[in-house]
Amino acid sequence: MSASTVSKAEGIYAKAGSLSSERRWALWTAYASLIFAAIIFLAPPVYMFVTSLKGSAEVANMTGNPWLVRNPTLENYTTLLSNRPFLKFFLNSAIITVCVVAITMVISILAAFALARMRFWGSQFLATGVFLTYLIPDTLLFIPLYQIVGGLGLLNSIWGLVLVYPTLTVPFCTWIMIGYFASIPKELDEAALIDGATWPQMLLKIFIPVAMPGIIAATIFAFTVSWAAFVYPTAFVTTPDQMPLTIGVVSQLVRADTFAWGQIMAGALLAALPPVIIYAFLMDYYIAGLTAGATKG
Incomplete structure (x- = not known):
């Protein structure tokens, strides 16, 4: 083997070692960043869970470590789950969420299909305007909506x-669906038109089945917004029997300057459970739908 060949081989090995070292540092940096982010984001729910396992006396004790539970108890959970007002709050949230999701998806799918595939004058401007309405803060809308x-x-x-929540969900869901419908090859609808299909038939038999990941993503978003909304129910609802879970827990468990922290934390965790379950099973569809909506249209 010649000297030049040996030197070239040594150069290749040195370069490979350098790349391996750079890759190792990149991985370590990525892992450190992920661990730091996980600690930041998981600290509040972990603290809520720890507090929900404490009795009133232990919560009031300020001398111990707040992250430790000396006498764990499920009393806060059993008290809430046996409380009729809390169950009513949960039922109200479920009714509101189901109705809002249904209304949102019907309006969003029809509007997105028209804006993405049925080209007409001003469709692009209208599609942009639909999304821009989502950027208007809730605090500016609740006064005229009131x-x-x-x-x-x-x-x-x-x-x-149920009437006002779609003002929060429809614009963003329509934007997601416009992007997903726009990503579907135009050859599909052109072939369907040649075969004599109508626009409603195209929507029901072609676009909705193909765009199911985008529809799931929009549904998850509508569910999350309507389940977790706080500003609108605070402004529009004052009677306990009509309150959703987000404001019902706070209104019933806070009396003047007395806070039932254990029950408040337990109620907050129970309220967060449905979205967590949905995201755990459908996260891949949600990411796929958001990605298509952000890059197409």
Whole structure:
């Protein structure tokens, strides 16, 4: 073997070692960043869970380590689950969420299909305007919406919330669906039109089955927003029997300057359980839908 060949081989090995070292440092940096982010994001729910296992006396004791439970108990959970107002809050949230998700998906799918595939004058401008409406803060909308809901006689009613929640969910869900419908090859609808299919038939038999990941992503978003909304129910609902879970727990477990911290934390964890379960099983569809909506259209 010649000297030049040996030197080339040594150079290749040195370069490979350098790349391996760089890759190792990149992995260590990535792992360190992920661990740090996990600690930051998991600290609040872990602390909530720890507090929910404490009795009132232990919560009031300020001398011990707040992250440790000396006498764990499920009393806070059993008290809430046997409390009729809490179960009513949960039922109200379920009714509101199901109705809002159904309304949102019907409007979003029809609007997105029209804007993405049925090209007409101003469709691009209208599609952009739909998404821009999502950027308007809730705090600017609830005052005029309060007057509208009051004029319809729906204040202090879950149906008033069913009416106003779609103003939060429809714009973003429509934007997601526009991106997903736009990513579907145009040859599919052109072939369907040649075969004599109507636009509704194309939507039901071609676009909805193909765009199911995007529909699931939009459904998860609508569910999360309607389940966790706080500003609108705080403004529109004052009677306990019509309150959803987000404000019902706070209103019933906070009395003047007395906070039932154990039950508040237990109620917050129970309220967060449905979205956590949904995200755990459908996270891949949610990411796929958001990715398509962000890169197409």
